[in-house]
Every structure is written in C-alpha cells, then in structure tokens.
Amino acid sequence: MKSCKLLLLSLVASMLMASCGTTSTVPITGRKHSLMVSDAEVLSLSKQEYTKFMKTAKTSTDAVNVAMVKRVGQRLANAVETYLRNNGMASEIQNFAWEFNLVQDKVANAFCMPGGKIVVYEGLLPYTQTEAGLAIVLGHEIAHAVAKHSAEQMSKKMRQQYGTQIGGSVLSAIGLGDVSGIASAVAGQYFSFRNLKYSRDNETEADHMGLIFAAMAGYNPEVAIPFWKRMAQGNGNNNDMFSDHPSDAKRIAALQQQMPEALKYYQASGAAVKATTSGSSTTSKSSKKTSSRKTTVKSKRR
Structure with a gap:
C-alpha cells in the first residue's frame, strides 16, 4: 500500500511540476528547456541584486577602458537583438535593458545578470587584450x-x-503550489545572479552562443582560442571532474569545432575589427601595466 501511495505522489508531483513550467527555446542551439519561473520574476530579482551590487562596487576611473566596455557591449547587444528580430523572437527583446559597467577589481571576472546588466572587472582586461x-x-x-x-x-x-x-x-498541503513564494525562497536561500554556478552544459552552450554573437557583431571569433589559453595559464583548470565548468582543454576543443560555423557569421557580418586583425591591444596604458604583472592577478571562472 505504501509503495502505491509513493508512486501516486510521484506521478502527481511530476504532473504539478510539468503544469507549472513553460517551454522555452534557446536561440542558436535550438535546445528546449522547461522554466518554472516567469521572465518578470527573474528580472525583478535581478534588478534588485544589480542595484545592491552597484551601490557597493567601485566603478572604474579609466575612461578609455570604460568606453571600450560600453562600446563592445552595445555592439554585441545590437547584434543579438537583430538576430532575435530576424528569427521570430522579437518579443524576447523587451526583457533586456542593456547596461555595461567596468568596476575596480583585480579578479579576472565578468557577469551578466538577467535583463542585460553586465559588469566587467578590470582584472579581466589583461587576459582579453583586445576588443575582440x-x-x-x-x-x-x-x-x-x-x-x-x-x-x-x-x-x-x-x-x-x-x-x-x-x-x-x-499532498493537500501543497495543492498547486505557490510558485512565486517558492521562487522567492529559492532566490533568498540558494540564488545569487552574480555568483551563480551554471552547469557544465550551460557553460558549454554559453561558449558556443557567445562565439556566434561575437562573430555576428563583426569580431573575429578566432581570438577565442588564444584568449582561453591565456585564461588556462592563469587558472590551471585542467580537470573538470569536480567543476561546474568544462576543463580548459575540452572548452578549447569544443570552440575549435564550432569555429567554422562562427566564421560564417563573421564573414556575413561584413565588418572586421581592425584591432583584431592587426593584433594591437585596445586597452589603456594602465591595463598594459597590469598585463605585465598578470601572474599576480587572480582569475575567477565564469
């Protein structure tokens, strides 16, 4: 009898979770996933956290690099929005209010909160080296x-x-469940947008999509390989067994496989970034000085 009750509870639980979810399709990859939280809920939580973070963060005083982050970010945002419009996903654009900030921190890191709130740490620039x-x-x-x-x-x-x-x-104590209440509880107890650890599959998917987005915006995607090699030297992440990120070797191998696809988008964009083709750095003198000391810079994987 117990086993029957457990089976019944499991079936009902599955039905409840399925009924509360909505299916969403990921651009570029076409992967489908079921989401139990609405865009409005995620954006509201994201806005709150982003506001708190920016109140305590020290924004960069390097005008050249600040301008670069905003320029590159907006160029990518424009390319992404164009892609969404051209592929029947124009409604998704309303979820983004793009903002790009460079903050004073020696850690090599960056994050993008839901809604397009992007923060780059100054410590990342010695690794990126160019706008591409x-x-x-x-x-x-x-x-x-x-x-x-x-x-x-x-x-x-x-x-x-x-x-x-x-x-x-x-089961009756749950009913259909208070989705928004559970979402708030999850957010409060387990969730932090700027410190979120995605799964390895999510990271690999973001690598793929990011490569294509960069190419769409007219940046040579081939610079991804030397960039991740520099990050590998700074991280020493050679084993993905206990990591949410793929190993550096697997990440680079996957990007190399995706490069032909990315290059097609790059060629179709009709715009090549001069700084990329010449190999010159677009960061300011202060960043170049930091680059010469990059062995002391900590890098944090995203």
Missing part, C-alpha cells in the same frame, strides 16, 4: 542571459523544493 577578446567574454556572459540559464537553474532548485515538500508532507 573582450567580445568573446561579453558574448559568453550575454549568452547566459539570452539562454535564460539563470531561470533554468532556479527552476531546478524549485523542482527540488517541490520534491522535498511532496515527499515530506501531505
């Missing part, structure tokens, strides 16, 4: 937002919450 290199990173971060990876991770936590509640209490 920066475009590879920003493309990756923007991809997380466009693919709704944050909502996907939150949905996984919510399903876990549903499972725990259903397994430990009477």
Whole structure:
C-alpha cells in the first residue's frame, strides 16, 4: 500500500511540476528547456541584486577602458537583438535593458545578470587584450542571459523544493503550489545572479552562443582560442571532474569545432575589427601595466 501511495505522489508531483513550467527555446542551439519561473520574476530579482551590487562596487576611473566596455557591449547587444528580430523572437527583446559597467577589481571576472546588466572587472582586461577578446567574454556572459540559464537553474532548485515538500508532507498541503513564494525562497536561500554556478552544459552552450554573437557583431571569433589559453595559464583548470565548468582543454576543443560555423557569421557580418586583425591591444596604458604583472592577478571562472 505504501509503495502505491509513493508512486501516486510521484506521478502527481511530476504532473504539478510539468503544469507549472513553460517551454522555452534557446536561440542558436535550438535546445528546449522547461522554466518554472516567469521572465518578470527573474528580472525583478535581478534588478534588485544589480542595484545592491552597484551601490557597493567601485566603478572604474579609466575612461578609455570604460568606453571600450560600453562600446563592445552595445555592439554585441545590437547584434543579438537583430538576430532575435530576424528569427521570430522579437518579443524576447523587451526583457533586456542593456547596461555595461567596468568596476575596480583585480579578479579576472565578468557577469551578466538577467535583463542585460553586465559588469566587467578590470582584472579581466589583461587576459582579453583586445576588443575582440573582450567580445568573446561579453558574448559568453550575454549568452547566459539570452539562454535564460539563470531561470533554468532556479527552476531546478524549485523542482527540488517541490520534491522535498511532496515527499515530506501531505499532498493537500501543497495543492498547486505557490510558485512565486517558492521562487522567492529559492532566490533568498540558494540564488545569487552574480555568483551563480551554471552547469557544465550551460557553460558549454554559453561558449558556443557567445562565439556566434561575437562573430555576428563583426569580431573575429578566432581570438577565442588564444584568449582561453591565456585564461588556462592563469587558472590551471585542467580537470573538470569536480567543476561546474568544462576543463580548459575540452572548452578549447569544443570552440575549435564550432569555429567554422562562427566564421560564417563573421564573414556575413561584413565588418572586421581592425584591432583584431592587426593584433594591437585596445586597452589603456594602465591595463598594459597590469598585463605585465598578470601572474599576480587572480582569475575567477565564469
């Protein structure tokens, strides 16, 4: 009798979780995933966290690099929006209010919150070296937002919450469930947009999409390989067994496989970035000085 009840609870739980979810298609890759939290809920939480972060962060005083981050970011944003319009996803554009900031921090890191709130740390610039290199990173971060990876991770936590509640209490106490309430609980207890660890699959997907976005914006995607090799030297991440990120070797191998596709987008864009083809750096003198000391710079994987 117990086994029958457990089976019934499991079936009902599956039905509840399925009924609460909406199917979303990831641009570029075409992968489908079920999301249990709405765009409005995620954007609201993201806006709150972003506002708190910017109140405490020290924005960069390097006018040249600040301008570069905004220029490269907006160029990518324009390319992404054009792609969405041309591929029947124009409604998704309303979810983005792009903002690009460079903050004072020696850690090599960047993040993009849902809604297009992008933050780059100054410590990343010695690794990117050129505008095209920066475009590879920003493309990756923007991809997380466009693919709704944050909502996907939150949905996984919510399903876990549903499972725990259903397994430990009477089903009638749950009913159809308070989705927004559970979303808030998940966000408060487990979730941080700027420190979120995505799955390896999400990271690999963001690499792929980011490479294409950079190429669409007219940045040579081939710079992705030397960029990630520089990051590998700074990270020493050679084993992905206990990591949410793919190993450096696997990441680079995957990008090399995707390069022919990216190059088609790059050629179709009709715009090559001079700084990329000449190999010259577009960062300011202050960043070049930092680059010469990059062995002391900590890098944080995104």
